[in-house]
Amino acid sequence: MAKELKELTKRSDNYSQWYNDLVIKADLAEQSAVRGCMVIKPYGYAIWEKMQHQLDSMFKETGHVNAYFPLLIPKSFLSREADHVEGFAKECAVVTHYRLKNDPNGNGVVVDPAARLEEELIIRPTSETIIWNTYKNWIHSYRDLPILCNQWANVMRWEMRTRMFLRTAEFLWQEGHTAHTTKEEALEEAVKMLNVYADFAEKYMAVPVIKGVKSANERFAGAIETFTIEAMMQDGKALQSGTSHFLGQNFAKAFDVKFINKENQLEYVWATSWGVSTRLMGALIMTHSDDNGLVLPPNLAPIQVVIVPIFKSDEQLQQINEVVNPIVDELKSMGISVKYDNADNKRPGFKFAEYELKGVPVRLAIGARDIENGTIEIMRRDTLEKSIGQLQGIASHVKELLKEIQNNIFQKALNHRESMTTTVDTYDEFKVQIEKGGFILAHWDGTPETEEKIKEETKATIRCIPLDGDKTPGKCMVTGKHSAQRVIFARNY
Amino acid sequence: MAKELKELTKRSDNYSQWYNDLVIKADLAEQSAVRGCMVIKPYGYAIWEKMQHQLDSMFKETGHVNAYFPLLIPKSFLSREADHVEGFAKECAVVTHYRLKNDPNGNGVVVDPAARLEEELIIRPTSETIIWNTYKNWIHSYRDLPILCNQWANVMRWEMRTRMFLRTAEFLWQEGHTAHTTKEEALEEAVKMLNVYADFAEKYMAVPVIKGVKSANERFAGAIETFTIEAMMQDGKALQSGTSHFLGQNFAKAFDVKFINKENQLEYVWATSWGVSTRLMGALIMTHSDDNGLVLPPNLAPIQVVIVPIFKSDEQLQQINEVVNPIVDELKSMGISVKYDNADNKRPGFKFAEYELKGVPVRLAIGARDIENGTIEIMRRDTLEKSIGQLQGIASHVKELLKEIQNNIFQKALNHRESMTTTVDTYDEFKVQIEKGGFILAHWDGTPETEEKIKEETKATIRCIPLDGDKTPGKCMVTGKHSAQRVIFARNY
Numbered sequence: 001m002a003k004e005l006k007e008l009t010k011r012s013d014n015y016s017q018w019y020n021d022l023v024i025k026a027d028l029a030e031q032s033a034v035r036g037c038m039v040i041k042p043y044g045y046a047i048w049e050k051m052q053h054q055l056d057s058m059f060k061e062t063g064h065v066n067a068y069f070p071l072l073i074p075k076s077f078l079s080r081e082a083d084h085v086e087g088f089a090k091e092c093a094v095v096t097h098y099r100l101k102n103d104p105n106g107n108g109v110v111v112d113p114a115a116r117l118e119e120e121l122i123i124r125p126t127s128e129t130i131i132w133n134t135y136k137n138w139i140h141s142y143r144d145l146p147i148l149c150n151q152w153a154n155v156m157r158w159e160m161r162t163r164m165f166l167r168t169a170e171f172l173w174q175e176g177h178t179a180h181t182t183k184e185e186a187l188e189e190a191v192k193m194l195n196v197y198a199d200f201a202e203k204y205m206a207v208p209v210i211k212g213v214k215s216a217n218e219r220f221a222g223a224i225e226t227f228t229i230e231a232m233m234q235d236g237k238a239l240q241s242g243t244s245h246f247l248g249q250n251f252a253k254a255f256d257v258k259f260i261n262k263e264n265q266l267e268y269v270w271a272t273s274w275g276v277s278t279r280l281m282g283a284l285i286m287t288h289s290d291d292n293g294l295v296l297p298p299n300l301a302p303i304q305v306v307i308v309p310i311f312k313s314d315e316q317l318q319q320i321n322e323v324v325n326p327i328v329d330e331l332k333s334m335g336i337s338v339k340y341d342n343a344d345n346k347r348p349g350f351k352f353a354e355y356e357l358k359g360v361p362v363r364l365a366i367g368a369r370d371i372e373n374g375t376i377e378i379m380r381r382d383t384l385e386k387s388i389g390q391l392q393g394i395a396s397h398v399k400e401l402l403k404e405i406q407n408n409i410f411q412k413a414l415n416h417r418e419s420m421t422t423t424v425d426t427y428d429e430f431k432v433q434i435e436k437g438g439f440i441l442a443h444w445d446g447t448p449e450t451e452e453k454i455k456e457e458t459k460a461t462i463r464c465i466p467l468d469g470d471k472t473p474g475k476c477m478v479t480g481k482h483s484a485q486r487v488i489f490a491r492n493y
Numbered sequence: 494m495a496k497e498l499k500e501l502t503k504r505s506d507n508y509s510q511w512y513n514d515l516v517i518k519a520d521l522a523e524q525s526a527v528r529g530c531m532v533i534k535p536y537g538y539a540i541w542e543k544m545q546h547q548l549d550s551m552f553k554e555t556g557h558v559n560a561y562f563p564l565l566i567p568k569s570f571l572s573r574e575a576d577h578v579e580g581f582a583k584e585c586a587v588v589t590h591y592r593l594k595n596d597p598n599g600n601g602v603v604v605d606p607a608a609r610l611e612e613e614l615i616i617r618p619t620s621e622t623i624i625w626n627t628y629k630n631w632i633h634s635y636r637d638l639p640i641l642c643n644q645w646a647n648v649m650r651w652e653m654r655t656r657m658f659l660r661t662a663e664f665l666w667q668e669g670h671t672a673h674t675t676k677e678e679a680l681e682e683a684v685k686m687l688n689v690y691a692d693f694a695e696k697y698m699a700v701p702v703i704k705g706v707k708s709a710n711e712r713f714a715g716a717i718e719t720f721t722i723e724a725m726m727q728d729g730k731a732l733q734s735g736t737s738h739f740l741g742q743n744f745a746k747a748f749d750v751k752f753i754n755k756e757n758q759l760e761y762v763w764a765t766s767w768g769v770s771t772r773l774m775g776a777l778i779m780t781h782s783d784d785n786g787l788v789l790p791p792n793l794a795p796i797q798v799v800i801v802p803i804f805k806s807d808e809q810l811q812q813i814n815e816v817v818n819p820i821v822d823e824l825k826s827m828g829i830s831v832k833y834d835n836a837d838n839k840r841p842g843f844k845f846a847e848y849e850l851k852g853v854p855v856r857l858a859i860g861a862r863d864i865e866n867g868t869i870e871i872m873r874r875d876t877l878e879k880s881i882g883q884l885q886g887i888a889s890h891v892k893e894l895l896k897e898i899q900n901n902i903f904q905k906a907l908n909h910r911e912s913m914t915t916t917v918d919t920y921d922e923f924k925v926q927i928e929k930g931g932f933i934l935a936h937w938d939g940t941p942e943t944e945e946k947i948k949e950e951t952k953a954t955i956r957c958i959p960l961d962g963d964k965t966p967g968k969c970m971v972t973g974k975h976s977a978q979r980v981i982f983a984r985n986y
Binding site for chain 1: 523525526527530531532533534535536539540542558559560561562563564565566567568569571572578582583585586587588589590591592593594595601602604614615616623626627630635642646647649651663665838904939963
């Protein structure tokens with residue numbers, strides 16, 4: 001699609017506007033005609049597909065299978081688990097009718113009042129209820145367990161303030177729902193999937209994350225314990241990037257799902273659920289990108305290498321094609337996704353700007369002079385550094401460079417997080433520090449009241465109680481009461 | 494999941510009941526708590542995933558990219574194209590509210606009347622309207638064309654009579670939506686995708702199909718021309734298995750989508766759309782399966798080969814494991830999906846029945862005696878024939894056998910279709926023949942009135958006007974008027 005490459009807002013001028021500009025200008029997504037719902041454009045979807053494929057293979061390696069459950073949930077199901085309905089009722093899209101008819105006044109179509117549903121149906125905001133109602137029929141004995149199902153699906157939460165990828169009324173996600181014979185096994189599963197998410201974030205997205213447990217205030221509605229991975233964006237705000245819930249027997253009790261154990265006794269089944277969504281796209285964009293556009297980790301870039309010829313005549317182009325085609329083949333044979341953009345209706349400078357905007361990790365440029373010299377220009381997107389390489393062995397060089405870029409952007413994000421993580425001991429210090437952004441490690445007395453007070457006064461929430469790191473107890477910065485360990489506070493998306 | 498393997502209803506006793514039994518007993522799908530919506534169980538979903546992967550790669554090879562458009566469509570969009578709204582209004586699920594609240598009488602949650610949408614939203618029955626409303630912003634000049642997008646999504650059509658996979662209120666599908674500068678290019682695209690569908694059906698599903706054009710009565714609501722692939726089930730009924738529509742400029746006009754052509758003039762854009770759905774699962778099941786259960790084509794079977802050890806002691810099992818493990822490795826290295834079921838809590842006979850029910854193409858069984866003799870028992874699911882093979886070279890033998898089974902079940906289905914296709918010249922003959930089932934090639938005068946009369950009197954519809962084969966003109970069997978060529982009549986799903 002021909003489009004003008006206008007300048008992005010600079011991050012330092014307006015971080016939020018920079019993000020919105022980038023999502024639009026890099027052709028990732030756009031607002032649709034339906035409030036709060038986005039269109040994921042082909043380039044954005046290609047990145048999401050790469051995420052999906054990788055996650056799906058990691059789920060399968062850990063013994064999970066995919067299935068599909070209905071989009072619509074009977075309203076009464078939501079009410080079965082008290083916390084769950086409390087958490088989701090306010091943002092449910094409700095189907096009340098199943099037919100339209102011609103407007104008797106001739107104005108298009110209207111809802112047919114005769115086609116009212118006996119019980120309203122909710123578009124799933126998450127599927128615990130419909131799935132546990134289904135599992136009831138699948139589970140009779142311990143031999144039927146564990147059940148390790150995942151589904152890739154769309155869900156809907158009627159958010160009042162939406163932002164593309166970060167918070168949209170409809171979003172795409174995967175939701176795992178597992179059923180177990182024991183508490184220990186369910187807890188182990190919840191932690192296992194947290195680790196899968198953390199591995200994915202760090203190794204594929206190049207986004208460093210902190211693994212932790214949510215406080216009661218931030219827990220999933222219906223969970224006993226919510227595990228989370230928290231990432232830090234460039235503006236120092238936190239982004240919750242994936243959660244894994246230990247649901248205890250809450251949903252088994254709500255839907256009366258029992259199994260006969262090895263001792264021939266009836267017990268309620270233990271559960272987990274876990275999910276990541278297109279929100280990960282937001283994390284990816286906000287962690288690495290710069291004022292020139294997207295910066296994509298090579299492991300998730302739809303195009304890893306672009307090659308642009310610099311030519312003044314068809315003859316020159318012909319000559320360059322002959323040199324480049326074997327390089328393209330060699331890169332492909334190495335499993336590297338490469339695009340040779342030899343279209344003659346755009347100038348090289350325009351192409352350079354476009355691929356920078358789209359975050360292609362490595363750009364190669366080659367002209368007639370290069371061919372004489374046996375050289376090629378190499379630009380790496382992460383640092384924007386240009387260098388001259390040898391044509392001989394360029395494919396292997398690019399392969400190494402892609403690895404280096406993957407490591408470099410992870411390390412850069414990690415350094416950034418570390419530089420913006422502080423330890424504070426007093427609430428006064430905290431109030432000063434929180435204005436600077438970043439993660440704050442502070443002591444907290446463990447009560448929802450104190451957490452709520454801090455949130456009201458500083459807009460900071462507890463992102464998580466970290467699983468790793470310093471576990472030294474102390475005194476709450478607000479109340480002076482006992483604190484089991486420092487927790488991470490931040491403002492968040 | 495432990496479950497009793499009960500006998501299926503026999504096809505000859507009740508074909509329809511056989512189908513329903515099979516879907517349930519082979520663990521493919523089940524009815525959900527929501528009327529007309531099914532749960533696709535892991536085994537069924539694994540087959541659908543294999544279909545998706547193959548189709549997706551065929552779409553990409555033909556230049557298409559994936560994207561994602563909103564689930565919900567503003568009601569007014571549907572009305573923009575007159576035929577389209579006429580076709581879909583009667584089966585639309587309508588979202589009218591976006592919030593629930595606690596019932597003031599304490600009975601769970603109720604719809605919050607204060608959260609009524611200004612304009613109702615429809616759960617997409619298909620996405621032409623929302624997509625063409627989006628394309629309006631993407632298309633300005635001929636340089637923006639063609640657009641070749643596909644989306645994998647769920648859709649909803651509130652059907653009154655539902656059957657798992659064949660006709661469900663919610664189903665999964667893909668829908669391609671393309672935009673072109675010329676009529677010729679759009680028509681070429683529609684035919685290209687018809688051919689992709691036909692190739693997929695025949696080479697992967699092993700389901701022979703007839704490519705053709707729909708009569709006006711059976712055309713997609715909003716299309717100028719609908720191309721279809723039609724398959725014949727074992728009971729002689731037709732199943733429409735995929736459609737590709739040439740939409741002309743209908744949606745471009747409805748959504749005012751114009752482009753500047755090379756002559757600098759504004760023109761409406763030309764469109765196609767094309768889709769296949771989880772209905773293909775129904776076609777797959779009903780084409781090949783038998784009274785023992787599923788018969789799956791090797792190209793789509795989640796498990797292509799199962800190996801069952803026959804043992805009386807742990808020592809024997811140990812010995813068998815040592816022989817089988819390298820065979821498993823060799824099969825896997827050939828890209829063959831293999832399961833070695835050496836669980837000791839089920840008898841071999843139980844396992845045999847289970848894998849037969851689930852349609853695993855090849856079963857190998859091996860006992861202590863076999864190891865002495867260097868042999869292995871081979872059972873092919875399509876013919877249920879058992880033979881004794883040599884352990885030496887068994888992997889290569891299995892690989893060949895899988896190809897043979899793939900070809901054999903296609904040929905069997907083709908023979909069946911041919912044996913149940915008749916040519917008739919009079920309406921009296923037709924009425925007799927249609928009771929026997931199958932496809933009937935007959936002359937028709939090309940009018941909707943005659944087609945309607947035939948449908949009312951015989952329940953047969955025109956499945957398609959075949960693109961290939963005999964094009965000799967003749968006289969309509971009902972009216973005696975001119976007929977351009979024979980068309981295919983059948984009763985259908």
